Amino acid sequence: METKNVKSAGKLLAVLECFSSVDKRLSVGEIARRTDLPRSTAHRLILALKEIGFLEQDRSRDEYRLGIKLFELGSIVLNNMDLHREARPFVDALTVATREAAHLCVFDGLRMVFVERSSGGRSGENNATITMESSPCHCTGVGKASLAFQPPAVIDRVIGLGLSAYTRNTITDPDRLRAELEQIRERGYAIDRGEIEIDRNCVAAPIRDSTGKVFAALSCTGPASRMTAERLAEIAPLVVNHADSISWRLGWRRDTGGGEARPRRARTPRTPAALS
Known part of the structure; x- marks a missing residue:
């Protein structure tokens, strides 16, 4: 039975x-x-x-x-997620440290669902919300930071649905996207240079659960006039460290051959060209 x-x-x-x-x-x-x-x-x-x-x-x-019943249940899940509870201080801290907006999103298998936003920064505001709004994976910082660490079958499925162009900078070629995902895996974070909004850039890093699986991402976003290549290089280590700290709070431990490891410190790229 x-x-x-x-x-x-x-x-x-x-x-x-x-x-x-x-x-x-x-x-x-x-x-x-x-x-x-x-x-x-x-x-x-x-x-x-x-x-x-x-x-x-x-x-x-x-x-x-x-x-609508699924939406109601999904809202309850988001409100009760350890991610929401544990991540909020780090989302706010990233905004304070960078004076730019911070976004926390969960990967739903195809797209990124916004869980937290902190829009403080230069405007002096600090508003956070839980929402079911979603964004694509192939042209956002949080999306690429999450997609890069998924199994090949998941990457194939996302690419198979089509890589829609949102701006002239959107990556629409599957081979080019796969190459960028490989770069993200190597350096530990993703860059969005006007790929979904032409005048906004961002840097994002993956968040892992207690098993090490990447299921979410944290990003720092701002106007392209401020978020230059140099500024992205400066902020990248902060975003990685805050994302790793959230992963740590969720139970993730980096294997160092014995004992538990604290969240890593990201290396600042030697030159802005490393972000391309």
Whole structure:
């Protein structure tokens, strides 16, 4: 009975995983094809998910979308996450240290979901919020910092969905993106030079859970006029150290061949060219 229940739950999850920020509405036939289930079985699972509010039917057509109940549960998850509780002081501290906006985002498998923002800095404001707003992975600092440390299959899936151009600086070539992700893995942080907003630059670093898996990222963002190559090089070690400190608070320990290691100190690049 237990095995049967697990299989049933797995099928329900498979239906939910058909949806994404790209595939917002799907028909019964599309879901059946994606889950490799008989159409009758897929329809039965869809009706069950609809009954509990996990799916909603589009009245104008025979299609379904994720239900508001999932949004409510997601909001609860974000509010109760150790990441939210442990990271807030470091997000605020990064803003104070750099006088630029700081963003904390979680990787959802395809995109980055904003968890914390600290927009203090030059304006003197310091407003943080929890939101379900998301951003792409291939052209944001937090996105590339997270994507670089994912398994090849995840990187392939993100690239397979298409690399949309947001500005003239957006990386849209898969090979070029893969090369940049390799650079990020080597240096430990990512740079966004006007790739999603032409007049804004940022530097971001990955955040790990207790197992060492990268599931989030921390960034520092500002106008391109202030966030020059020299300024990005100056801020990069601060962002890495704050991100590593959050990882430390979440239970991550760097293996040093014995005992536990404190968060590392990032090396400042010798020249701004190292950020390209």
